[in-house]
Amino acid sequence: MRARLIPWLLPIAILVLWQAGARLGFIQPTVLPSPTAVALAGWNLAVSGTLWTDIEVSAGRAFLGFAIGGGIGFVLGLLNGLSSASEAITDTTLQMVRNIPHLALIPLVILWFGIDETAKVFLVALGVFFPIYVNTQHGVRSVDPHLLEMGRAYGMSNRALFLHVVLPGALPSIFVGLRYGLGIMWLTLIVAETISATSGIGFMAMNAREFMQVDVVVLSILVYAALGKLADSTARLLERSTLAWNPVYAKV
Amino acid sequence: MTVAVLDHTRDRSARSNSSGAALSLRDVGKSFGAHRVLEGITLDIEAGEFIAIVGRSGCGKSTLLRLLSGLDTTTAGSIAVDRMTDGWRDAVRLMFQEPRLLPWQHVIKNVEVGLSGVLSRVERRGAAEQALAGVGLHGRGRDWPMLLSGGQKQRVALARALVSHPRLLLLDEPLGALDALTRIEMQTLIEQVWQEKGFTAIVVTHDVAEAVTLADRILLLEDGAVAMDLCVDLPRPRLPGDQHAAAIEGILLKRLLRR
Numbered sequence: 001m002r003a004r005l006i007p008w009l010l011p012i013a014i015l016v017l018w019q020a021g022a023r024l025g026f027i028q029p030t031v032l033p034s035p036t037a038v039a040l041a042g043w044n045l046a047v048s049g050t051l052w053t054d055i056e057v058s059a060g061r062a063f064l065g066f067a068i069g070g071g072i073g074f075v076l077g078l079l080n081g082l083s084s085a086s087e088a089i090t091d092t093t094l095q096m097v098r099n100i101p102h103l104a105l106i107p108l109v110i111l112w113f114g115i116d117e118t119a120k121v122f123l124v125a126l127g128v129f130f131p132i133y134v135n136t137q138h139g140v141r142s143v144d145p146h147l148l149e150m151g152r153a154y155g156m157s158n159r160a161l162f163l164h165v166v167l168p169g170a171l172p173s174i175f176v177g178l179r180y181g182l183g184i185m186w187l188t189l190i191v192a193e194t195i196s197a198t199s200g201i202g203f204m205a206m207n208a209r210e211f212m213q214v215d216v217v218v219l220s221i222l223v224y225a226a227l228g229k230l231a232d233s234t235a236r237l238l239e240r241s242t243l244a245w246n247p248v249y250a251k252v
Numbered sequence: 253m254t255v256a257v258l259d260h261t262r263d264r265s266a267r268s269n270s271s272g273a274a275l276s277l278r279d280v281g282k283s284f285g286a287h288r289v290l291e292g293i294t295l296d297i298e299a300g301e302f303i304a305i306v307g308r309s310g311c312g313k314s315t316l317l318r319l320l321s322g323l324d325t326t327t328a329g330s331i332a333v334d335r336m337t338d339g340w341r342d343a344v345r346l347m348f349q350e351p352r353l354l355p356w357q358h359v360i361k362n363v364e365v366g367l368s369g370v371l372s373r374v375e376r377r378g379a380a381e382q383a384l385a386g387v388g389l390h391g392r393g394r395d396w397p398m399l400l401s402g403g404q405k406q407r408v409a410l411a412r413a414l415v416s417h418p419r420l421l422l423l424d425e426p427l428g429a430l431d432a433l434t435r436i437e438m439q440t441l442i443e444q445v446w447q448e449k450g451f452t453a454i455v456v457t458h459d460v461a462e463a464v465t466l467a468d469r470i471l472l473l474e475d476g477a478v479a480m481d482l483c484v485d486l487p488r489p490r491l492p493g494d495q496h497a498a499a500i501e502g503i504l505l506k507r508l509l510r511r
Contacts, residue, residue, distance in 0.1 A: 123505040153323055154365055154412075155342060164365075242320040245356045245396045 033215040038222065041215035050204070055223065058189060058200040061117065062227075065124025066185045072125075073132035073181075074174075080133075081140025081170070094133065101125045103191055115196035120189065127188040128181040135177025139170030167250075172246065175239045184229045184237060254310030260333035268403040272300035273333045273343055273419035275320070281328030282315055289315045290476040294327070299419075302446060303454045304467035308508060312476040313456045317422050318453065342368065345418035349425040351405035353397040359408050360384065366412040383415035384408070387441060391413060403434035407441070414445060421446075425453040427462065436492075439465055443489060460504045464497045465490050472507060480507055 015035055021027040022034030029037065045051035076094070080087040102123060113119035124248040143166050151161045193202020201220045208216035260496055284288040289312045297303055305313045318324040319331060322341045333340035345366065363380040364408040371379065374462055380440045387407040398407060406426060413421060423442070427435045443466060446453050457463050463470050464484060472480035482503065 146350060147346070147354060148354050149323065150348065151365075153321055153346045155368060156365070164354065164357070168354070171356075243356075245398065247398055 018155040030212070030214060035216060037215045038218050040220075041213070042219050045216070045219070051223075052089040054199060054201050054204045058193065058202070059227065061193075061200065062121050062124060062185050062189050065188075066128050066181065068121065069125030069128035070132045070178075070181055072179075073129040074136050077133045077177075078137025078140060082166070087137075091137075094130075098130045098134075102188065106192070106195060110196065113132075120192040120197070123192045124185055124188045127184040131180040131184060132174075132177045135173050136170065137178075137181070139173025142165055142173065143169035155191070172243060172249075175235065175243070179232060179235045179239075182231045183228065185223060186231070190224055260469045263357050268374065271417070271419055271450045273340070274299040274335075274419070275452065276327065276332045276335070277328035278332075279384070280316075280326050280331060282312070282319060282324065283327050283450050288476060289462045290319075291328075292477060295471070295478065297452060299334075299431075300450050300453055301452055302443075302466055302468045303452075304463035305454065305456045305473060306458065306460055306470060306508070307473035308503060309458070311473040313473050314424055317346070317454065317456050318426050320344065320420070321422050329350065329509070340420075342416070343419040344411040344422065345416065345420070346411045346424065347409055347426045351397070351402075351409040353405055353408055355397050357397075358393060359395050359397060359400070362397060362408055363393075363411045363415050363464070366415040368416065376408070379415055383411040383420075384501070385416070386445065387411045401434075403430055403438065406430060406438060410438075410442070410445070414449070417449070418451055420452045420454070423453065425457055426455070428457075428459075435462075440489065442466065447488075460501050461492075461497075463504070464500050465492075470504065472504060474507075480504070 018027070019035050022029065022032070022037075027034075033041075035120055042051065071216075076090065080091055105126070106123070109119045109123055113122060128136065147165050147169065151165045155163070184200050191199075193200045194206055197203040197206075201223050205220035208214075208220070240249050257261060275295070277293050277295040278296075280290060280293040281288065285315070293316065305316065307313045310408065313508070315324065319326055321344055330337055333343065353359075354365065357365075360377065360380050363383055364376050366383075367376050368377060381390075385389060387410050389404060389407055389411065392400070400408065406429075409426070426442075427438050430438060439462065440467070442455075453466075455466060463483070466484075467484055470480070470482040470484060471478050472482070474480075480503075482500060484497075484500055486494065490497055
């Protein structure tokens with residue numbers, strides 16, 4: 001029980017100091033409103049319902065982009081991990097594209113898609129693609145060749161080899177890509193929504209800035225943080241349950 | 253050259269006769285590019301025989317085993333199992349030096365890997381439980397392989413090899429990585445299941461004492477060819493320190509060390 005509380009001590013202490021600082025006048029409300037003010041702003045937005053629709057819109061964009069970019073990355077990663085012919089054809093090209101920071105494409109993306117949904121989903125998909133691709137390919141490549149040989153000697157079909165040897169063997173690496181990809185997903189979305197949006201959390205923040213509602217701006221930052229943490233925790237939970245065979249993941 | 257050592261009661265004919273496969277190799281060769289690893293191997297192995305292949309590193313003994321397992325194909329000559337030159341792969345099982353268990357599957361599932369797909373789920377589980385009990389790991393089916401000791405892992409690998417009732421069991425230095433005591437236990441276990449089931453067994457080893465403990469017949473490979481073909485006619489179980497066994501070990505070691 002105590003071990004579970006320890007990680008939360010520091011955040012709570014920061015919150016208490018922040019609240020005290022705001023209450024005693026050390027921190028100006030126009031710079032940083034107190035935690036209670038932020039909570040109140042959140043409460044009001046939650047009651048009116050706009051907070052939920054904004055979260056829904058943002059999460060929808062994030063996960064659609066993730067599904068598209070991650071899906072393509074996963075399939076290409078598997079293909080290039082399994083087949084050296086496929087790798088010879090595509091890998092060099094992909095590695096060249098990988099070295100372009102995807103956020104540098106924003107002006108071009110706006111020219112192509114305008115500022116509507118497609119632009120944001122495209123950016124997220126592009127950002128998520130590479131970590132998933134690279135880690136899936138690496139995972140497939142690093143599957144123990146001894147186990148593959150064993151599978152062949154024991155008459156496993158290609159399908160059985162893939163399902164029981166290659167995929168589970170690549171899974172730890174695939175999860176690294178997944179968690180990394182989730183981080184990039186939120187990062188890309190924040191940037192894309194801040195630049196141009198008419199709904200979503202980024203829009204909420206930029207809109208609040210126009211009206212000097214610092215509490216809402218801080219709130220939207222916290223919402224991003226909470227969503228990111230939630231996605232990461234879910235991935236970790238998934239990781240821990242599927243990799244239970246591995247003592248590195250089994251503990252806790 | 254064949255050296256017969258003494259003539260004790262041969263227990264081979266007494267053993268349940270015989271689910272083992274007879275092997276016949278004719279002029280078998282294997283080259284990798286220009287490099288010839290095996291050349292002109294001609295051998296007949298009786299059904300139910302226990303063969304040990306010894307030799308220095310690089311003599312081609314592991315390659316020969318891989319040819320017999322079907323993991324590699326010959327570049328010359330032919331291999332026939334029960335007079336069939338093809339379609340015998342399912343009757344052959346190979347045990348490796350490392351256990352090579354799938355770490356992400358429970359022990360019982362690892363044993364089931366040794367079964368072909370025709371059985372129902374219940375039949376598979378039943379056969380696997382039985383094989384696991386046969387190697388002294390009854391009730392450990394739900395453990396993760398990572399939690400087992402080296403000897404236990406190799407027992408699981410043995411159960412996986414035996415679960416399909418192979419007629420030829422190939423063992424590629426299966427005890428090389430085990431400590432001395434576990435190794436003796438495993439030798440006893442392998443001998444015991446071999447006597448029970450009557451399969452043909454071929455073990456590759458660099459441990460001359462192990463070869464003499466286990467085998468009916470020892471083949472010494474040298475530069476890709478059979479240099480010695482020794483019959484070990486000693487009663488089982490063979491205890492360490494037996495002087496007849498020591499005599500055969502001496503003959504083998506002398507040849508291996510080229511003294």
